[in-house]
Amino acid sequence: MEFTHVNKSEKRVDVYEKVTGRAKYGADLNFANMLYASVLYTAYPYAKIKKIDTQKAKKLPGVVSVITAKDIPNNQFGVIIENQQVLANKKALYIGDGVAAVAAETKKIAKQAIELIEVEYEELKGIYDPIEAAKDDAQLVHDDLENNQVVHHPLRKGDIEKGFKQSDLILKREYSTSFIEHSYIEPEAVIVVPYQENSTVTVYGSVQNPFATQNAVATVLKEDLNKVRVVQNQMGGSFGGKDEVISSMAARASVLALKTERPIKLVNNREQSIKESYKRHPYKMKYKIGATKEGKIKAMEIKAIADSGAYACQTPFVTWRSVVQATGPYEVENVKTDTYGYYTNNVYTGAMRGYGSPQVIFAQESLMDELAVELDLDPIELRLKNIYHNNSITASGQKLDNHEVSLKEVMTKAIKKSDFTEKYRKYKKEVKGDKKRGIGLAVSFRGCSLGAEAIDAAGIILSLKKDGSLSLYSGLAENGQGLKTVYCQIAAEELQIPTEKVNFMEVDTLISPDSGSTVASRATLIGGNAVKKAADNLIDKIKDYIAEQYQQKKEEIKLKDGFIYGKKDIKIMSLKEMAVKAAMEGVYLTTYGWYVSPDISWDEETGHGNPYFTYVYGCQVAEVEVDTATGEIEVLKMTAAHDVGRAINPANVKGQIYGGVSMGIGYGIMEEVVTNEGYIESTNFDQYLIPTVKDMPKLEPIIVQNPDPSGPYGAKSIGEPTLELGAAAIANAVFNATDKRIRSLPLNLEKIIVGKNLSKGGK
Amino acid sequence: MLEFEAKKPENLNQLLEILESKKSKIKLLAGGTDLLVEIHNKSDRLKDFDYLVDITSLNELKGIEAKDKYLKVGSLTTHSEIVNSDLIGQEFPILKKAAKTIGSTQIRNRGTVGGNLSNASPAADLITPLIVLDGRVVLKSNKNKRELRLSDFLTGPYQTDLKDNEVMTELKIPFVDSNYYFNFQKVKRRKAVAIARINLAVIAKIKDQIITDIKIAFGSATPTARRFVKMEEYLKNKGINQLDYDLIKDKTGDEMVKITGTRWSTPYKKPVVGNLLKRALQEIIKEVQ
Amino acid sequence: MDKISVELTVNxxxxxIKVEPDERLLDTLRERLNFTGVKEGCSIGECGACTVILDGKAVNSCMVYTFQVDSSEVITVKGLExxxxxxxxxxxxxxxxxxQCGFCTPGMLISARALLNQNPNPNxxxxxxxxxxxxxxxxGYKQIIKAIESVVKKDRSE
Structure with missing residues (x-):
């Protein structure tokens, strides 16, 4: 297929303002008469709040309002389960719970006022381990619930007893992962303006999901949705992280804005951000696998426990993706998987790039290498004997027959490019010296978009202006990943106009069609389809108009290079001329495109169904050097092969791969939010380490394109697949180098030297 | 909330007068790369102060200069200036190597030697090399001037012997003869902008394949960076081809535990200090040969 | 807190201006002079989003008090143009x-500019x-490095 704009590395539509510093992020906005808010957080991870005295704070000159839970019309919100407190009411449930909020004339006064609020707590003994929380006699994190279980997803297939009996070898292994901070470089910011036009509140800021925030604020204020307006500003990164935490901040600021009738600005500093915002779930996983001596997997039994922290947040859906993908991309006849989420008094956990996949992939891909060693098989050979191919049946019973199952292709390409086979053999041999090299790989399949979590639809409005320029209104939002560019390219492709003639209007709930959240690597796939539909509807209208006005056959009319052509390719007029004429004659050239994903199914009791309508496949190879004298790991090279269906913008796809790989390296060897009995110890970037430029290895991206029948131009997903494989590949490479199998993330200095984690608490 | 006034003396005498007159409750500010972090964090280490005195414009505290027997390094010398100094590169490459690993380019452009030493972090990267180089700090007050060995200046983690009326004006590093070899090692959790998990500085004089003099200092392994004297004694007069590395490793670990006691990190640090010393010695020997 | 008079050349x-002792250069630039291209990411000199060129050198503007830099010259991302x-x-x-998201971009550009000013031919x-x-x-920094290298190479060929 030949394209004009799609499949080309066109420059980003938002890049000029970003390289010149003109781009306005939440914290850059100011409104006349604005007040500054600050939040007082609980002093203890779990405590009864007996008394809050705000008198001194209120008396401080410059303080305009102080609120506590009592001032919040409806103190609980949540996307799935409404149990997150806007401000802690009777109890603080985790260390980032807010207790009170202040609005003052200056930032400084707001901070001073916070220190003047007197709170009487009764410190309670909290629960900080989900395994403890799961016990029958465990104390309750939420008093009104019967137990601490947030969710349990079972999946049953075949008969595992039979499967294990048929196996020549059974392995049982346990794996674990840590709390991970998104580490968007822009800390959260919201500004709420009260009574602007007909909206009770207008929320600006670093909002990942404007419609989710609109819902939350409306719920909290007990206001109609159409009175709460949310406008997204430039996002300084999100990675799944600016959802519930932003909703909570927007709700607090909204209450203050209505109390004071003045705009409220609430911006987190890094410590507040890390303390308050949700994290990626730490998992504890038990895997049991049975295989024949030839390497055919016969049965898998999996139990994964996620720490949900104080609130449900996204735990029900995160653990659902885990239950679908826990066996990895392998054909297994007999499967028993259970994933659970439990409340604890730790920081709450939610969506983060990967969304329940990086944890199980780390386990399952480590396990595959362990199995290969036990069976004395090559890790590639073992995988090739079991991986999905066209028409494979997944653990949930889905037949993969509607798209190209390209696992073998991505594996083969990554293996070849990385010289895996030769290096694997070479590195396996004993070498002298402290520095040992190793190579390892990991593969995955990933369900695209939301799957059976929720209704999966998105809308786009296109409006052709009378000068021939095009406005694009989207319900899905730019998070920094490049969505605006992709949508403008698709609209330009369909209408055959220059991409710079398309303007992506900021997401504004006032006009943008509610398209759910920009999550799950769904923007290109679902939203892209909607752009295409809207454009096709617009073209249809244009053709109708031209056919009628210029006596043309509709099917002979074409759009090309900004002009409209008719019979025998005769140029009729430019799109711009047509737009002027149409406007004068009262022809309405605004269309919408609404795309609903193909049918999917899920049975909650058995874990059967077709959870996603299509999948992407990836393989990453890590080459490392382990310093066995110090425990330091240097990642030398990462090769990443990903089937994206079709790359709408290849340079952007590469950017996603580089960034995802970098995050995977962080997950693999250095990142960990250290908590101690609910307190967070790594509250800034001096303690919470993410990769610097010097930590980045050589990167070899391989874009594989097997156009998918359901994607726009065949495009699928790339955001999350790039991040989920790195840690597993690195762990396997470390084993190849050192013969040491490390089953918990991150693979830090202590684990390499001592073989286990060391921490101040001595645990 | 911290409330303070600021002062910006124009010369050293003015500064010394301010220090004398106000006595306590003054905080000196140079590059700010530690102090502003502590102020932001409301660190417990930050004692109450009501005057912040910025000394960055005091030219008397700047400059790197070769004297007869030692190198004078002004206390306001930035880490970048150390990295870029040809004199230091020639005479004390170990200092340059250590300075390169401090923070980031931005931090090295602001952070100063005097600040790094006065902050007295157990992990400070300049401290271990300066200890083995027998560096001295010059402390001045209105009426007095004294010179201290760096190891005496550092009295504990984040604690020094600096008096309230004093300022560190310079650092003196005695020149060493060309038979000395230098080595610096740093273990970190990531490859840049990382605090030392452990650092190690070694200088050794090797003549005719014999270690005739050696100084070894570890940072972040003991409460304050210090020399491992027992190991030095053990190594002295040993032939470089007859070193029993397994024994050296064990003894180094034991010496650390003896000084520090057993902590949560001991299972990691005990073997690693030995491994690092072995690496440093081997690198030096390779250079000799 | 007594205010201190400071003269600054920005871009x-x-x-x-008159500043309080605890006003950081970052605050002066963003809030007083409206150079919002300078970003605040961590406040402790770890992330570099607030990097500016101060008298020819890249520094974190969150680590500098404005009263310290009287008579200095500052370049922010706005001044690159x-x-x-x-x-x-x-x-x-x-x-x-x-x-991508662009939040690190101003600081990144400034660090690169400070480098090229001092060393037009870096490896x-x-x-x-x-x-x-x-x-x-x-x-993942990859395209950033390539971008900076492309400028170096162009300089070389000129």
Missing amino acids: RKKYK IDGKLDPLQRAFIDYQAV REEIKTAIEGNLCRCT
Whole structure:
């Protein structure tokens, strides 16, 4: 297929303002008469709040309002389960719970006022381990619930007893992962303006999901949705992280804005951000696998426990993706998987790039290498004997027959490019010296978009202006990943106009069609389809108009290079001329495109169904050097092969791969939010380490394109697949180098030297 | 909330007068790369102060200069200036190597030697090399001037012997003869902008394949960076081809535990200090040969 | 707190201001002078989003009090552009897709500019050292390095 704009590395539509510093992020906005808010957080991870005295704070000159839970019309919100407190009411449930909020004339006064609020707590003994929380006699994190279980997803297939009996070898292994901070470089910011036009509140800021925030604020204020307006500003990164935490901040600021009738600005500093915002779930996983001596997997039994922290947040859906993908991309006849989420008094956990996949992939891909060693098989050979191919049946019973199952292709390409086979053999041999090299790989399949979590639809409005320029209104939002560019390219492709003639209007709930959240690597796939539909509807209208006005056959009319052509390719007029004429004659050239994903199914009791309508496949190879004298790991090279269906913008796809790989390296060897009995110890970037430029290895991206029948131009997903494989590949490479199998993330200095984690608490 | 006034003396005498007159409750500010972090964090280490005195414009505290027997390094010398100094590169490459690993380019452009030493972090990267180089700090007050060995200046983690009326004006590093070899090692959790998990500085004089003099200092392994004297004694007069590395490793670990006691990190640090010393010695020997 | 008079040249324009002792250069630039291209990411000198060129050197503006830098010259991302003409680095960041969310971009550009001013011909390791204090969570740094290198190569050929 030949394209004009799609499949080309066109420059980003938002890049000029970003390289010149003109781009306005939440914290850059100011409104006349604005007040500054600050939040007082609980002093203890779990405590009864007996008394809050705000008198001194209120008396401080410059303080305009102080609120506590009592001032919040409806103190609980949540996307799935409404149990997150806007401000802690009777109890603080985790260390980032807010207790009170202040609005003052200056930032400084707001901070001073916070220190003047007197709170009487009764410190309670909290629960900080989900395994403890799961016990029958465990104390309750939420008093009104019967137990601490947030969710349990079972999946049953075949008969595992039979499967294990048929196996020549059974392995049982346990794996674990840590709390991970998104580490968007822009800390959260919201500004709420009260009574602007007909909206009770207008929320600006670093909002990942404007419609989710609109819902939350409306719920909290007990206001109609159409009175709460949310406008997204430039996002300084999100990675799944600016959802519930932003909703909570927007709700607090909204209450203050209505109390004071003045705009409220609430911006987190890094410590507040890390303390308050949700994290990626730490998992504890038990895997049991049975295989024949030839390497055919016969049965898998999996139990994964996620720490949900104080609130449900996204735990029900995160653990659902885990239950679908826990066996990895392998054909297994007999499967028993259970994933659970439990409340604890730790920081709450939610969506983060990967969304329940990086944890199980780390386990399952480590396990595959362990199995290969036990069976004395090559890790590639073992995988090739079991991986999905066209028409494979997944653990949930889905037949993969509607798209190209390209696992073998991505594996083969990554293996070849990385010289895996030769290096694997070479590195396996004993070498002298402290520095040992190793190579390892990991593969995955990933369900695209939301799957059976929720209704999966998105809308786009296109409006052709009378000068021939095009406005694009989207319900899905730019998070920094490049969505605006992709949508403008698709609209330009369909209408055959220059991409710079398309303007992506900021997401504004006032006009943008509610398209759910920009999550799950769904923007290109679902939203892209909607752009295409809207454009096709617009073209249809244009053709109708031209056919009628210029006596043309509709099917002979074409759009090309900004002009409209008719019979025998005769140029009729430019799109711009047509737009002027149409406007004068009262022809309405605004269309919408609404795309609903193909049918999917899920049975909650058995874990059967077709959870996603299509999948992407990836393989990453890590080459490392382990310093066995110090425990330091240097990642030398990462090769990443990903089937994206079709790359709408290849340079952007590469950017996603580089960034995802970098995050995977962080997950693999250095990142960990250290908590101690609910307190967070790594509250800034001096303690919470993410990769610097010097930590980045050589990167070899391989874009594989097997156009998918359901994607726009065949495009699928790339955001999350790039991040989920790195840690597993690195762990396997470390084993190849050192013969040491490390089953918990991150693979830090202590684990390499001592073989286990060391921490101040001595645990 | 911290409330303070600021002062910006124009010369050293003015500064010394301010220090004398106000006595306590003054905080000196140079590059700010530690102090502003502590102020932001409301660190417990930050004692109450009501005057912040910025000394960055005091030219008397700047400059790197070769004297007869030692190198004078002004206390306001930035880490970048150390990295870029040809004199230091020639005479004390170990200092340059250590300075390169401090923070980031931005931090090295602001952070100063005097600040790094006065902050007295157990992990400070300049401290271990300066200890083995027998560096001295010059402390001045209105009426007095004294010179201290760096190891005496550092009295504990984040604690020094600096008096309230004093300022560190310079650092003196005695020149060493060309038979000395230098080595610096740093273990970190990531490859840049990382605090030392452990650092190690070694200088050794090797003549005719014999270690005739050696100084070894570890940072972040003991409460304050210090020399491992027992190991030095053990190594002295040993032939470089007859070193029993397994024994050296064990003894180094034991010496650390003896000084520090057993902590949560001991299972990691005990073997690693030995491994690092072995690496440093081997690198030096390779250079000799 | 007593206010202190400070004279600053920012992006080639002089400003006379009165600041409190605890006003950071970052606050002065963002809030007083409205140079919001300078970003605040961590407040402790770890992320580099607030990097500016201060008297020729890249520094974290969150680590400097304004009263310390009287009579100094500051360049922010806004000052990279002269009379509407983009700095070659800005052009290269556009061409090499070196930007995603864009929050680290101003600091990244400034660090690169400070490097090239001092060393017009850096090698890859020197480029990495110049931006090691600028955290980026989106790009994996790869396209950023390529963008900076492209400017170096152009300089070489000129």
